[in-house]
Amino acid sequence: MTTREIMYREAIRDAQREEMLRDPTVFLIGEDLRDPWGGTYKATQNLSTEFGNERVLNTPICEETIIGASLGAALTGLRPVAELMYFDFVMRSMDAVVNQVAKVRYMSGGQVKVPLVIRTQGGGGRSSAAQHGNSLEAWICHVPGLFVAMPSTPYDAKGLLKTAIRMDDPVFFIEHKLLYMTKGPVPDEEYTIPFGVADVKRKGDDVTIVATSRMVLFALEAAAELEKEGISAEVIDPRTLVPLDEATILESVHKTNRLVVVNEGVERCGWAAEVAALVQKKGFGDLDAPIERVCTRNVPLPFQPDLENYVLPSVADIVRAAKYTLGKVE
Amino acid sequence: MTPETILDAETKTLWLDMFRKLVRIRHFERSAFELYTAGKLPGFMHISIGQEATAVGACSALRPDDYMTSTHRGHGDTIAKGVSVEGAMAELFGRVTGVCRAKGGSMHIADFSQNVLGANGIVAAGAPIAVGAGLSAKKRGTDQVVLCFFGDGALASGPIHESMNCAALWKLPVIFLRQNNQYAESTPRTDYQGIPDVVEWAKGYGISAVRVDGNDVLAVYRAVKEAAARARRGEGPSFIESETYRWYGHNIGDPGTWRPKEEIQAWKAKDPIPRFRKVILENGAATDADLDAIEAEEEARLQAAIEAAEAAPKPKPGTALEDVYVDPDLGAQAIQGVRP
Numbered sequence: 041m042t043t044r045e046i047m048y049r050e051a052i053r054d055a056q057r058e059e060m061l062r063d064p065t066v067f068l069i070g071e072d073l074r075d076p077w078g079g080t081y082k083a084t085q086n087l088s089t090e091f092g093n094e095r096v097l098n099t100p101i102c103e104e105t106i107i108g109a110s111l112g113a114a115l116t117g118l119r120p121v122a123e124l125m126y127f128d129f130v131m132r133s134m135d136a137v138v139n140q141v142a143k144v145r146y147m148s149g150g151q152v153k154v155p156l157v158i159r160t161q162g163g164g165g166r167s168s169a170a171q172h173g174n175s176l177e178a179w180i181c182h183v184p185g186l187f188v189a190m191p192s193t194p195y196d197a198k199g200l201l202k203t204a205i206r207m208d209d210p211v212f213f214i215e216h217k218l219l220y221m222t223k224g225p226v227p228d229e230e231y232t233i234p235f236g237v238a239d240v241k242r243k244g245d246d247v248t249i250v251a252t253s254r255m256v257l258f259a260l261e262a263a264a265e266l267e268k269e270g271i272s273a274e275v276i277d278p279r280t281l282v283p284l285d286e287a288t289i290l291e292s293v294h295k296t297n298r299l300v301v302v303n304e305g306v307e308r309c310g311w312a313a314e315v316a317a318l319v320q321k322k323g324f325g326d327l328d329a330p331i332e333r334v335c336t337r338n339v340p341l342p343f344q345p346d347l348e349n350y351v352l353p354s355v356a357d358i359v360r361a362a363k364y365t366l367g368k369v370e
Numbered sequence: 371m372t373p374e375t376i377l378d379a380e381t382k383t384l385w386l387d388m389f390r391k392l393v394r395i396r397h398f399e400r401s402a403f404e405l406y407t408a409g410k411l412p413g414f415m416h417i418s419i420g421q422e423a424t425a426v427g428a429c430s431a432l433r434p435d436d437y438m439t440s441t442h443r444g445h446g447d448t449i450a451k452g453v454s455v456e457g458a459m460a461e462l463f464g465r466v467t468g469v470c471r472a473k474g475g476s477m478h479i480a481d482f483s484q485n486v487l488g489a490n491g492i493v494a495a496g497a498p499i500a501v502g503a504g505l506s507a508k509k510r511g512t513d514q515v516v517l518c519f520f521g522d523g524a525l526a527s528g529p530i531h532e533s534m535n536c537a538a539l540w541k542l543p544v545i546f547l548r549q550n551n552q553y554a555e556s557t558p559r560t561d562y563q564g565i566p567d568v569v570e571w572a573k574g575y576g577i578s579a580v581r582v583d584g585n586d587v588l589a590v591y592r593a594v595k596e597a598a599a600r601a602r603r604g605e606g607p608s609f610i611e612s613e614t615y616r617w618y619g620h621n622i623g624d625p626g627t628w629r630p631k632e633e634i635q636a637w638k639a640k641d642p643i644p645r646f647r648k649v650i651l652e653n654g655a656a657t658d659a660d661l662d663a664i665e666a667e668e669e670a671r672l673q674a675a676i677e678a679a680e681a682a683p684k685p686k687p688g689t690a691l692e693d694v695y696v697d698p699d700l701g702a703q704a705i706q707g708v709r710p
């Protein structure tokens with residue numbers, strides 16, 4: 041199989057392009073998607089040039105209508121892929137996301153399918169301050185009726201997005217602003233990745249680190265640090281948060297007996313707590329230490345870089361947490 | 371204004387103050403642009419060079435105790451309303467001396483001592499806040515007014531419409547001022563707005579509405595002055611469409627070159643600062659030398675502000691946990707986490 045190195049944002053773009061070629065009912069809708077702008081993070085670059093302005097629809101600044109209208113289109117025979125420029129602006133569309141998109145199938149007694157993908161990007165690390173750096177994955181996971189993907193590599197991003205576009209249920213697809221320029225190998229041949237299947241990004245025996253999105257990169261760095269100290273860490277990327285591949289996580293903990301969960305949302309009521317709850321229930325007998333969580337501190341994101349770094353999870357925090365589970369921190 | 375107009379002392383003072391503020395903002399943003407490009411300022415930055423007359427004309431028509439809300443492109447608006455260049459520059463640098471103690475940055479400049487209720491990272495989010503401040507002024511029985519700045523693209527957002535309706539319904543002292551710089555990020559009007567004439571649109575809410583040349587500081591001043599007077603008389607909200615242009619891209623990093631060259635040139639030729647200088651000179655309100663001296667003073671003040679900001683300490687990382695709550699004990703309890 042031949043592969044090419046491409047950027048994450050190209051993977052997102054290519055997935056949309058391939059699905060638009062494959063299925064004429066797929067269309068893109070969102071703010072500033074068209075060329076020459078091509079999306080604020082360039083994830084739709086060249087698509088309006090190739091497919092025309094009707095299939096790559098620029099909207100006014102109206103997030104609730106973007107999602108509500110996407111739902112209307114999804115209910116009536118189309119397959120929209122909506123982009124909300126920042127996770128922070130998803131808040132403007134929360135009624136559409138939570139009360140409409142996620143529930144219409146259920147409320148109608150299963151009458152309809154909702155083939156709708158909502159793409160957005162979140163995350164800090166760019167001093168974008170309190171209204172442009174939120175990681176609100178827990179909010180979305182909390183809503184029954186949505187599937188949630190949060191890929192960390194170009195390969196996963198492309199394969200999962202293609203799957204998402206073909207699914208008949210609404211998918212909330214979370215990208216990260218600091219992953220768009222990262223590169224990775226992607227096969228030339230067509231492929232898709234199923235939801236609910238984690239990927240073990242690094243094998244290890246002493247401690248399991250479950251991480252999402254950009255935090256997978258941090259976890260891998262942490263694992264390399266730990267290796268220098270003779271600690272072998274296994275890094276698991278669930279890739280989809282809903283549904284969650286419980287088996288892969290539980291098997292790993294069965295082997296390592298220790299767990300660190302890392303995600304970029306704030307700690308309180310966060311996604312890591314959900315994983316911790318799962319493992320203490322189903323893997324209680326396997327645990328040799330309390331489960332550690334490494335998340336963003338319970339404050340809004342500050343602007344200044346030192347403050348921001350203090351608040352966000354760091355590689356050092358993950359290393360420390362892993363050593364903590366091994367009793368190696370005084 | 372005709373050359374024969376005889377200016378009273380008050381008008382002269384006002385004009386020179388407005389000239390000073392135009393220059394202050396222009397210098398501030400030129401420097402911010404350069405410092406950002408040199409990698410000295412973190413975060414995202416939106417520059418309003420070209421739009422200064424709208425910010426200055428509008429804020430100069432207010433009293434110090436009037437309120438103002440602004441946008442992500444808020445350097446000019448906030449400085450025009452009274453935020454110091456020292457506090458604003460230190461904020462861009464992320465220093466403890468910043469007006470928001472390095473917590474907010476470029477998009478979130480707020481100064482409650484100047485009744486600047488905040489720039490805002492969320493498009494149209496200032497409008498409901500402006501309505502609330504107007505409601506408050508009315509309930510408290512003051513004659514304060516609220517100036518709500520927003521962009522042309524923001525007019526497509528729900529909160530602006532809900533706010534205009536509520537302000538009209540409750541006859542609130544709110545001035546909705548649309549800074550029409552012709553684009554919303556990359557999107558021109560024809561892609562975000564079905565009807566060309568927003569003045570007629572605003573009138574549909576029962577709001578008195580006018581269009582002004584946003585690069586004519588005196589025209590903006592007069593429009594806001596009139597709107598404020600009406601608001602103080604209890605006659606409710608106004609809408610002002612101020613036509614202007616941002617010379618640069620949406621944010622620093624976007625060269626903005628996707629716009630027609632001739633369009634950018636045509637607007638640069640309408641630069642509000644030389645234009646007002648000419649009016650001042652023609653009316654004998656000051657000499658060239660007077661105005662040059664103002665420019666030099668502002669430049670010196672700004673350079674000092676930059677040096678002071680660079681020299682000021684960065685915040686200690688742990689202070690990231692301050693300013694979340696007022697209540698110290700409950701706040702500490704709420705912030706506490708389990709990260710080892």
Ligand SMILES: Cc1ncc(C[n+]2csc(CCOP(=O)(O)OP(=O)(O)O)c2C)c(N)n1
Binds near residue numbers: 521525
């Ligand atoms: C609710 C929301 N949606 C989208 C954005 C992203 N965004 C920031 S500025 C902007 C364009 C705003 O255009 P306009 O109102 O004309 O103001 P300008 O940037 O031209 O000053 C957009 C889409 C945002 N900040 N908030």
Ligand SMILES: [Mg+2]
Binds near residue numbers: 549
């Ligand atoms: Mg605009």
